Amino acid sequence: MNPSQPEDLSKDSQYSGRVQVLEPETGRSTLRITNLRESDSSEYHFKFKTRRFEWRSVLPGTTLTVTALQVQVTRIISVHQSQTEAELKCLSSCSPAGRLYVWFKNQQRIRTQQTSTLTDNFSPGDTVSCAFSGHEDYRSPSVYPPKLPSVSVSPSGEIVEGSSGTLTCSSDANPAANYTWYKENQTLSQGSDGVLAFISISFNNSGNYYCKSEN
Structure with a gap:
């Protein structure tokens, strides 16, 4: 937060219980962050200390970008008595180029769709979510119409x-x-x-x- 007064991540409440420093061998150190959040997107730096000396690099740090997926209804095409035809878009905060997408309707994978846009017919009880291909366990929150008020x-x-x-x-x-x-x-x-x-x-x-x- 403050470059002139760096704070140990293990003591930051936002990272509590989620950071671990691994030192498998001399001269090498690894920072592990679990349960990543979009707010973890930042530039990370390190410093090392000996009994007589402390050194912190002035070079740019390592940039970490964590994306969060969200389904957005972009267009209502037609409305029928029991179904609505709509266009949905899977949005991410970093929109990586060349990514393939996976769509889920009522928790079932739609195997024919791999782009960020989905056009389909939806019934009142349907739920829809999306994920990046290869990361199906990290889906967007589901979108769904209102339940009976x-x-x-x-x-x-x-x-x-x-x-x-x-x-x-x-x-x-x-x-x-x-x-x-x-x-x-x-x-x-x-x-x-x-x-x-x-x-x-x-x-x-x-x-x-x-x-x-x-x-």
Whole structure:
């Protein structure tokens, strides 16, 4: 972090339990980092010490780039009653040239697809992820449409006129869902938090409320 005051990685909380210095032979030292994270991308340096002398190179260090994969929906081609045709892209922070990709639909490998783009038909319950070929165990987080939303009321029980209260809509989705609240067929609010708040509830607020989640 500070070139003039280098810090021992083994004492850095971000690397706690993940770094090990191996010295299999005299004159050679190896730094091993396990459970790599994208935040580990950096330039790494070393120094060595004897009882009378300390030396640290002023040359550029060793650059480590750790990539994280992410699936992004780039285009909705058509929407049918039970299926959506869409184009998906597998994105990485370093996008290495010439890499082959592996796509997974509902945890099953799509063997015909090896490029960073996938066009396919998707049902409401499908999950999709991607990986680099040869690194199938390190997949991107899965993307999937919202599950059936649930609604909670606070405070629960009897609502007294003049009091405050909230309706909260939530749904498991990746990417995160946006929510729309309706009273009967009237749109009330839209947003990412799914909360419909009442400052001072009146009798006119009585009715049937619904929420919709989409991503």
